[in-house]
Each structure stands twice: as C-alpha cells, then as structure tokens.
Amino acid sequence: MNRKFKNMFRAAVLGTGLICGSVVMTAQAHPLWVLPGEFVVSGDESSWVTFDVSASHTVFGYDKGVGLQNVQVFSPDGDRNPLGSFFKGHRRSVFDLLLDQDGTYKVFAQRPKFYFTSYKAGNRDTDKRMWADKVEAAERLPENARDVKTMQIDMSSVAYVTRNAPSDSVFQPTGKGFELRPVTHPNDIVQGEEAVLEALLNGKPVAGVSVEITPGGTRYRNERNSIEITTDSNGRIEFTPGQAGPWLLSADYSMPSQSPLADTVEAIRFITFEVIPE
Amino acid sequence: MRKKILATLLAMAVSGTVQAQTVTVELQLPAISSSQYKRPYVAVWVEKQGERRALSTLAVWYEDKKWLKDIRRWWRKAGRYDTDVDAVTGATRAPGTYTLDWQTENLPQGDYLICLEAVREHGNRTLLKQLVTVGEGAKEYRIAAGDELGPVSIKVGE
Numbered sequence: 001m002n003r004k005f006k007n008m009f010r011a012a013v014l015g016t017g018l019i020c021g022s023v024v025m026t027a028q029a030h031p032l033w034v035l036p037g038e039f040v041v042s043g044d045e046s047s048w049v050t051f052d053v054s055a056s057h058t059v060f061g062y063d064k065g066v067g068l069q070n071v072q073v074f075s076p077d078g079d080r081n082p083l084g085s086f087f088k089g090h091r092r093s094v095f096d097l098l099l100d101q102d103g104t105y106k107v108f109a110q111r112p113k114f115y116f117t118s119y120k121a122g123n124r125d126t127d128k129r130m131w132a133d134k135v136e137a138a139e140r141l142p143e144n145a146r147d148v149k150t151m152q153i154d155m156s157s158v159a160y161v162t163r164n165a166p167s168d169s170v171f172q173p174t175g176k177g178f179e180l181r182p183v184t185h186p187n188d189i190v191q192g193e194e195a196v197l198e199a200l201l202n203g204k205p206v207a208g209v210s211v212e213i214t215p216g217g218t219r220y221r222n223e224r225n226s227i228e229i230t231t232d233s234n235g236r237i238e239f240t241p242g243q244a245g246p247w248l249l250s251a252d253y254s255m256p257s258q259s260p261l262a263d264t265v266e267a268i269r270f271i272t273f274e275v276i277p278e
Numbered sequence: 279m280r281k282k283i284l285a286t287l288l289a290m291a292v293s294g295t296v297q298a299q300t301v302t303v304e305l306q307l308p309a310i311s312s313s314q315y316k317r318p319y320v321a322v323w324v325e326k327q328g329e330r331r332a333l334s335t336l337a338v339w340y341e342d343k344k345w346l347k348d349i350r351r352w353w354r355k356a357g358r359y360d361t362d363v364d365a366v367t368g369a370t371r372a373p374g375t376y377t378l379d380w381q382t383e384n385l386p387q388g389d390y391l392i393c394l395e396a397v398r399e400h401g402n403r404t405l406l407k408q409l410v411t412v413g414e415g416a417k418e419y420r421i422a423a424g425d426e427l428g429p430v431s432i433k434v435g436e
Contacts, residue, residue: 042347042358165358188354276350278405 030055030064031270032157033248034071034109039187039274041163046100048084049161053109054092059248060216062092070110071095076103076167103167104187110156115262117141119148133261151254152262154178157270160186175203178253178267183236186273191244193278197271198236199251205235209253213239215275216246244277296387296413300435301380303336305394306428309373310401317370318398318426319345321352322378325391327409332356333390336378338367348397351405355393375428387413396426410434 037050053071056063065088073081084096099105115133120126121142130137134150141148158180160170166185173179183196199209207230214226229237241247249271257265303322322336332355340346347353357363380392389409397403404424411417412434421430 040347040353042345042353043343045344047344162358165360190354276354278351 029153029155029268030057031059031248031250032066032109032111032155033060033270033272034107034157034159035060035246035272036107036159036161039159039161041099041161043164046098047163049097049099051095051097051107051159052092053095055111059214059218060246061219065089065091065093066109066111068093068095070112072108072110073097074106074108074170076101076105076169078169081105097161099161099163102164104160104162104170104185106170107159107161108156109158111153113152113154115150115152117148117150119145121145134263135261149264150262151264151266152257152259153266153268155268155270157272159272162187173200173203175200177202177265178206178251178255178269179203180249180251180269180271182271186271189241189273189275191241191275191277194238194240196236196238197249198234199231199253200235201253201255205231206253207231207233207235209235209251211237211249211251213241213247213249215241215243216248241275244275246272246274248272296382296385299382299412301382301392301410301412302433302435303378303380303392303394304375304431304433305378306375306423306430307371307373307396308423308426308428310398310426312401314400316399316401317372318396318401319349319370320394320396320427321349321357322392322394323352323356324380325355325393327389327391330355331359332393334380335363335366336380337376338363339370340367341370345399348403349395350397350403351393352395382412385412392432394421394427394430396424398426402426406430408432 032055035052041047041049053066054062054064055066068086068088075081084098086095116129117132117137118129119141121128121144130140132140137150166187171182173181179200181198181200183198189195199206209231211229212226214224218224227239229239231237251269253267255265257263307318320339324333326333335356346357389411392408392410394406402425404426406421406424406427408419408421410419410432416436417434419432423429
C-alpha cells in the first residue's frame with residue numbers, strides 16, 4: 001500500500017522534470033478526494049450514501065484508486081462507523097456508508113505518510129531527489145551532496161455529509177498539527193453567499209496559509225476557475241462560490257519537523273463540499 | 279439591564295407589533311404535459327431577512343420524506359429542523375389554484391420574505407420570493423410565474 005502511494009507520487013513528480021522546492025513538490029502530489037453521491041439526506045429511515053475516492057489533478061476525474069483501509073468515518077455521536085460495501089479499482093475506489101443517525105458525519109481519508117529528500121550534487125549543482133527519510137538518505141547521499149532537505153508528506157482529505165438537522169460535533173479540532181475547521185457548515189454553502197473556513201495550527205488560528213478552491217468539472221472547461229486565497233490574521237478565509245456543484249478545497253502548510261526523519265512536514269488538507277443553488 | 283429592557287420597550291413602541299393581520303398567498307400549480315408527470319413537492323414559508331432559520335412554514339406538500347431535501351431552500355431554512363411543520367404538511371396537489379393564510383399576530387412591523395418552492399421529479403425546480411411589508415395597512419404583491427409555479431398573488435390585509 002505504502003509503496004503504491006510512493007510509486008504514484010514518484011510518477012507525478014518525476015514526470016514534470018524540475019523540482020525547485022517544497023511548493024512545487026507538494027503541488028505535484030495528486031490531490032486526494034472523497035466525493036459523496038449526496039451530501040444531504042432526509043427522512044426517518046437510515047439512508048445509504050455512496051462515495052467515490054480517487055487521487056487526481058482534474059477535479060473529480062478518476063485517476064488513482066485508493067486503499068480504503070485509510071478511510072475513517074466519524075458519526076455525529078462521536079463513534080466511528082464501519083464502511084458498507086466497498087471496492088478498490090485501478091482508477092477509483094467506492095464505498096457505501098449507512099447514515100443511521102441525524103446530524104453531520106465526517107469522512108476522513110489519509111495517505112500513509114511518506115518522505116522525500118532533495119539535494120544538489122555535481123559541479124553543476126544538479127537538482128537530485130530520492131524517496132528516503134533523513135536517516136535513510138544520510139546513508140545513500142553522495143559525499144558532495146549540498147542543500148539537503150527532507151520533507152515528510154502528510155496528506156488527508158475530508159467530506160461532510162448530513163442527515164436531517166446538521167450538527168457540528170465532528171468539527172471539533174484535535175488541537176494537534178495543521179487542521180481546517182469549518183465555520184460555515186460545509187453542507188450550507190450556497191451559490192453567491194459567503195462561506196468561512198478557519199486554519200489551525202496546534203489548535204490556534206494560523207495566518208498566511210494558501211488555500212485553493214476549485215469547482216468540479218475541470219475537464220470540461222479551459223479555465224481552472226480556482227479561487228486562490230490566503231488566511232487572514234484570524235486564520236480565516238472568506239470566499240463566495242459563483243457556481244453550484246461539487247468543489248474541492250486544498251490548503252498546504254509547511255512546518256518544521258519534530259522527527260529526526262525529516263526537516264519539514266508538508267501538511268496538505270482537502271475538503272470536498274457542494275455548493276447548492278439558491 | 280434595566281436600560282436594556284427600557285431600550286427594547288422603546289424600540290417596540292416605535293416599531294410597533296402587528297395586530298392580527300392576515301397575509302393571503304394565492305399560488306397556482308400549472309398543468310404540465312409530460313409522460314413522466316408527477317405532482318411537484320411544494321413548500322411555502324416566511325423568512326426574516328438576515329436570519330438563518332425560517333420564521334414560519336405555511337405549507338409543505340410531499341409524499342416521501344426521503345425527497346424532502348430536494349425542496350432545497352425550504353429544507354435548509356426550515357424542514358431539517360422539523361419545527362411545527364406537521365400541522366401544515368399534506369399530500370402533493372394536482373394542478374390548480376390554492377390559497378394559504380399567514381396570521382401575523384404579535385409580529386414586529388416590518389419586511390418579511392415570502393418564499394415558494396416547487397420541485398418535480400423528472401422536471402424543474404422553481405423558487406419564487408417576495409418581500410412584503412406588514413403593519414402598514416393593506417398591500418398587494420404579484421410574482422411572475424416560474425416553470426413549476428404559476429403567477430403568485432399576495433395580499434396583506436388591513
């Protein structure tokens with residue numbers, strides 16, 4: 001599993017040639033997304049919702065199937081819910097989830113953490129890289145390696161679905177690391193109305209985080225139409241989606257690593273949400 | 279605290295509350311010729327602008343709660359909170375003209391948003407809105423028809 005992710009990541013990075021730094025690096029990783037068939041369900045009976053999971057650069061185009069052992073479902077009452085039927089294909093994975101409580105569920109998918117070391121070598125300062133953590137890289141690096149940097153990639157993706165009245169218990173941050181906290185309920189985002197989201201580092205709002213928000217269906221238009229925005233001094237972004245449909249939000253944050261295995265941690269967070277027409 | 283109460287009382291005295299005014303909403307469900315025709319799900323409700331939740335639901339016509347969420351705006355503003363709706367729910371209606379009354383008793387004078395939403399399986403969704411002023415005597419409003427709703431007439435009584 002881990003290796004497969006690495007391979008997929010490697011293909012993406014090496015395919016593009018030059019790597020200048022972490023920004024380019026993380027930007028090359030395939031965005032991971034979780035797309036429910038319905039974000040909102042109603043009724044007195046339990047409802048099944050179907051989910052697609054894939055990793056791709058086109059927004060909601062299927063590219064890489066993802067292992068579902070790294071999907072966790074948090075229900076409104078705080079319990080973990082098991083998945084229903086599931087399937088992992090080459091280009092996407094699919095699972096069913098039974099919503100048997102009223103309120104908002106959080107569906108969380110994660111890539112296993114992996115490491116990437118970049119350095120310069122040779123008389124011409126050629127950029128080089130290897131899939132190795134800091135300890136591993138130290139053994140394999142050539143003697144004249146310079147500007148050695150090792151990063152740990154920490155990528156996860158979330159979707160929120162609600163049965164009947166919405167709740168906010170699943171928004172509670174853990175207070176550890178880089179997290180996104182919905183301020184506007186993600187199932188209440190309306191075309192032409194402002195929505196708000198907060199970025200947190202160890203539970204405190206963090207300014208200057210770059211966020212990109214893209215409407216689905218990029219394959220069928222020439223412009224990506226992303227909203228690019230940075231968190232303000234309160235750690236918040238405010239944005240007004242101009243079109244209805246499913247959207248993908250991503251936020252990247254680079255921080256020093258606490259581990260001897262890396263210099264930095266590149267945290268990449270995704271949220272899938274739907275924008276509803278007025 | 280006393281100051282606050284006084285201020286509130288003053289504000290009420292200035293703005294006034296509305297004494298038992300009746301707002302009548304007359305709507306039409308158009309006859310639609312389609313081999314896939316099913317009666318639409320319809321909701322009529324009142325919002326106070328700037329407030330998240332609807333003030334009052336006047337009618338909801340549906341068959342299966344599973345699809346109530348498709349009356350999207352009503353579901354978001356009122357239906358999902360399931361407050362005082364049972365009294366105004368009913369089965370879906372055939373094409374025709376229907377009249378609903380809204381009693382404004384004890385409401386502050388001011389503007390209220392009357393919303394009508396109709397959504398039909400294999401058909402369209404129509405959302406109509408009209409801001410009406412209550413507490414300033416009789417008024418009349420008209421909303422132009424949409425795909426799933428005919429023209430609407432709203433009368434604010436004396």
